Amino acid sequence: MKRIALTILLALMPALAATLAAAQSYDDVVEAQILPGWRLPNGDHMAALHLKLAPGWKTYWRSPGDAGIPPQFDWGGAQNMAAIGVYWPAPVVFWQSGMRSVGYKDSVILPLKIRVKTPGRDARLGGVIDIGICKDVCLPHRIRVSAELSAGQTKPDPAIAAAMADVPFGASDAGVTHVACRITPRADGMGLRVAIDMPPGTGREETVIEAADPNLWIADPETGWQGGQLIAETRVTHMSGGAFALDRSGLRITVLGGRMPVDIRGCAG
Numbered sequence: 001m002k003r004i005a006l007t008i009l010l011a012l013m014p015a016l017a018a019t020l021a022a023a024q025s026y027d028d029v030v031e032a033q034i035l036p037g038w039r040l041p042n043g044d045h046m047a048a049l050h051l052k053l054a055p056g057w058k059t060y061w062r063s064p065g066d067a068g069i070p071p072q073f074d075w076g077g078a079q080n081m082a083a084i085g086v087y088w089p090a091p092v093v094f095w096q097s098g099m100r101s102v103g104y105k106d107s108v109i110l111p112l113k114i115r116v117k118t119p120g121r122d123a124r125l126g127g128v129i130d131i132g133i134c135k136d137v138c139l140p141h142r143i144r145v146s147a148e149l150s151a152g153q154t155k156p157d158p159a160i161a162a163a164m165a166d167v168p169f170g171a172s173d174a175g176v177t178h179v180a181c182r183i184t185p186r187a188d189g190m191g192l193r194v195a196i197d198m199p200p201g202t203g204r205e206e207t208v209i210e211a212a213d214p215n216l217w218i219a220d221p222e223t224g225w226q227g228g229q230l231i232a233e234t235r236v237t238h239m240s241g242g243a244f245a246l247d248r249s250g251l252r253i254t255v256l257g258g259r260m261p262v263d264i265r266g267c268a269g
Contacts, residue, residue, distance in 0.1 A: 026133065026139065026141055028054065029053065029054045029057050029133055029135075029141070030051060030052070030053055030054075030057075030059070030131070030133060030141060030143060031051070031052040032049065032050070032051050032052075032129070032143040032145050033049075033050050033145065033147075034047060034048070034049060034050070034125055034145050034146065034147035035047060035048040035049075035050050035109065035147075035157055035159060035160055036147050036148065036149050036150065036153065036157075037112075037149065037153070037156075037157050037160055038153050038154050038155055038156050038157060039116075039119075039149075039150070039151050039152070039153060039154055042119075043116055043119025043120075044113060044114060044115055044116060044119075045113075045114040045116055045123060045149050046111060046112070046113055046114075046156070046157075046160055047111075047112045047114060047125055047147070047149055047160070048109045048110060048111045048112055048157070048159070048160045048163060049086075049109070049110045049112060049129070049145065050107070050108075050109050050110075050159075051104070051107065051108050051109075051110070051131075052106075052107045053104075053105060053106055053107065053133070055106075056135050057105070057133055057134065057135045058094060058101075058103050058104060058105040058133070058134050058135075059071075059103050059104055059108070059131050059132060059133050059134070060101065060102065060103035060104075060131065060132045060134075061088060061091035061102045061103045061104070061208075062086070062088050063102060063208050063210050063254075064101055064102050064103055064132065065093075065099075065100045065101040065102045065208070065220055066099055066100065066101075066219070066220055067096065067099035067100060067101040067138070068101035068102060068103060068132055068134075068138070069131070069132025069138065069140055070132075071129060071130065071131045071132075072129070072130040072131075073086065073127065073129055074127050074128045074129070074130075075125070075126070075127035076126075076127055076128070077124070077125075077126025077127045077128075077146055078123070078124060078125055078126055078127060079123060079124040079126075080116055080117050080118055080121055080122070080123040080124065081114055081115070081116060081117060081123055081124075081125070082115040082116065082117045083114070083115040084112055084113070084114050084115075084125075085112070085113045085114075086110055086111075086112060087110065087111040087112070087113065087163070087164060087167050088110065088167065088168075089104075089108065089109070089110070089111075089163050089166035089167055090166055090167070090168050090256060090261035091103050091104055091256065092104065092105065092256075093206045093256055093257060096134075100206075100220045101134070102208060102256075103134075108163075109159055109160060109162075109163035110163070111160050111163050111164050111167075112125070114149070116151075119151070120151055121151055122148060122149060122150050122151050123148075123149040123151075124146065124147070124148055124149065125145075125146065125147050125149055126144075126145065126146030126147070127144070127145065127146075128142060128143070128144055129142070129143050129144075129145065130142050131143065167263075168254060168255075168260075168261035168262055168263040169260050169261065169262055169263065170262075170263060171262060171263070171264045171265070174198060174199075174255075174260055174262040175198055175199045176196060176197065176198045176262060176264060177197045177198070178196075178197040178268070179194065179195070179196050179197070179253065179264055179266070179267040179268065180194070180195045180267060180268050180269070181193070181194050181195075181248045181251065181267040181268065181269065182195070182269075183246060183248075186235065188235065188237060189235055189236050189237035189238070190235070190236045190237075190244075190246060191233070191234075191235060191236075192209070192218070192233070192234050192235070192236050192246070193231065193232070193233045194207070194209065194221075194231070194232040194233075194251075194253060194267060195229045195230075195231055196229060196230040196231075196232070196253070196255070196264070197228075197229055198230060198255075198262070199259070200225075200228075201225070201230065201255075201257075201258035201259055202257065202258050202259060203225065204257040204258070205223055205224075205225075205230055205255055205256070205257045205258045206223055206255075206256045206257045207221045207223045207230075207232040207253055207254065207255055207256070208220075208221075208253070208254045208256065209221055209232065209234060209251060209252070209253050209254075210251070210252040210253075210254075211236070211246070211247075211250060211251060211252075212247060212250030212251075212252075213244075213247070213250070215238055215239045215240070215244075216236055216237070216238060216239070216244065216246070217236070217237050217238075217239060218234055218235075218236050219234045219235045219236075220234070221233060221234035222234070230255065232253070248266060248267050248268070248269060249266040249267075250266065251265075251266060251267055252264070252265055252266075253267070
């Protein structure tokens with residue numbers, strides 16, 4: 001199963017990255033920096049991770065598809081921070097050798113909303129990020145970043161603001177009126193059919209479906225319009241191969257390739 005292979009790859013990423021680095025450096029493929037951003041009136045801080053990729057290379061979204069490697073963040077070098085949230089601008093769907101992946105090419109800015117422990121004081125954002133990079137082959141790559149975040153900087157960064165504007169719309173803002181999920185038993189897990197009532201799209205829509213339980217694997221859906229609804233059909237299995245329950249309210253459905261990207265949380269039975 002592709003998902004099991006991906007899990008093993010993630011577990012081996014640090015050692016594999018070190019081995020690859022010894023053979024060939026890929027530091028010139030990815031340039032990473034922290035945009036220090038600005039302090040918000042409520043004491044939180046907006047910053048961002050800016051990744052610049054060499055021509056022809058891409059990296060992956062939070063849910064990269066069967067052919068991708070999900071990013072892993074370790075903010076162990078952070079100071080005066082209580083929590084860090086990552087915002088994900090709408091990605092692009094890639095097809096290569098008949099397999100789908102979801103991610104970014106050229107450049108991406110990932111906004112970071114930081115809850116500061118002591119709002120009136122400066123903070124430091126630092127850590128290690130493991131990402132996948134892909135051109136003709138796909139490889140794990142480790143980057144290290146750090147930056148000082150000044151409490152006195154209150155002017156917004158237009159680049160971060162633009163990236164926030166690219167985050168998918170919520171369901172109500174996109175005109176979604178109803179989402180229904182139908183589950184059917186299968187010998188190899190569960191079948192899942194999602195029917196979305198929303199304004200007509202482009203006919204090029206792709207969907208990504210994520211479960212709240214990280215042990216569940218959801219295959220890349222088959223997506224298309226039927227009777228005025230956007231339909232996504234897929235298969236769900238548990239990493240253990242055993243029986244499981246699927247919480248419909250914990251499903252997250254992202255619609256890409258349409259007139260606007262849409263982020264839908266939960267669905268009815």
